[in-house]
Amino acid sequence: MRILISGASGLIGRALTERLRSAGDTVLVLVRRQPEASKGEIEWDPDARVLDSARLLGLDAVVHLAGKPIASRWTEDSKKAIRDSRVRGTRMLAEVVSQLPTRPKVFISASAVGFYGSRGDEVLDETSARGQGFLADVCCQWEEAVAAARDAGIRTVQLRTGLVLSRKGGMLARVLQAFKLGAGGVVGTGRQWMSWISLVDATAAIQHAIGTAELSGPVNLTAPQPVAHAEFTRNLGKVLGRPTLVPLPAFAVKLLFGEMGDELLLTGQKALPRKLLASGFQFAHPDLESALRWELAH
């Protein structure tokens, strides 16, 4: 297959590109810098709406992962950049792809479990209503931005992604050093739910979504066993063989990270991957301990 990926330099994009190329697919990547054509790179500038559609002929699938990272203290400017980088880029790519003479069969676009907002112990699946807050607003607009592709008859999939576990990037990589030093611990009450997925399962599930015609619309990209934050902390300490006795109370999180800390660290979602499971996807790491052991070793 001939597959176009945006955000291919990111945590998920790098691993997905490698997986698809190893499987024999031709992967083209969108880059926001001078492209190297020999590496299958195509230049785009989502802010300036620059993308040469003549380079996109013969695509079977598009996987759109690009977006400004969200794990920093939010300001009005950074919130606008987080939203714009997702909504504008998605809308533009969906529009360009929908006007191609031969359209790809599937357009897969990232989203996040932040769509559901803060929901306590409620079990969430793809039929659950949206939540409240900045991330829920962004996810809603981000998911809706695929409209041009959907309206053109392209199968669209929005990946409501949970916390992707890898030692190579993302949240786990950021806290790893502190936990290795025995300086890790529970954040807030520890009762907030974490919907997580190993990086290897995340890329396998995206590959599955590319090839599974019955999958469309929102798809929770999360493992089948979400855990409370305290359980996550206990498992990470166990796998590393380190104590996890240094808590980070809610007031400190709010002081250090403001609104971002509230939405990303102190509240969470208990999301289940009902559509992935119903479509026959098999998780290599359905439970957290095996996911952590694998991802910390690879």
Ligand SMILES: NC(=O)c1ccc[n+]([C@@H]2O[C@H](COP(=O)([O-])OP(=O)(O)OC[C@H]3O[C@@H](n4cnc5c(N)ncnc54)[C@H](OP(=O)(O)O)[C@@H]3O)[C@@H](O)[C@H]2O)c1
């Ligand atoms: N990792 C997670 O735990 C997680 C959880 C939920 C949702 N997601 C979502 O899934 C997607 C992929 O995740 P990831 O962890 O691979 O992300 P990542 O490592 O932060 O990579 C995202 C990529 O987006 C591009 N990018 C960065 N800033 C941008 C901007 N201002 N405008 C346009 N593109 C920009 C970059 O690629 P180029 O420089 O190559 O363009 C970057 O490598 C993201 O949209 C993320 O929000 C991830």
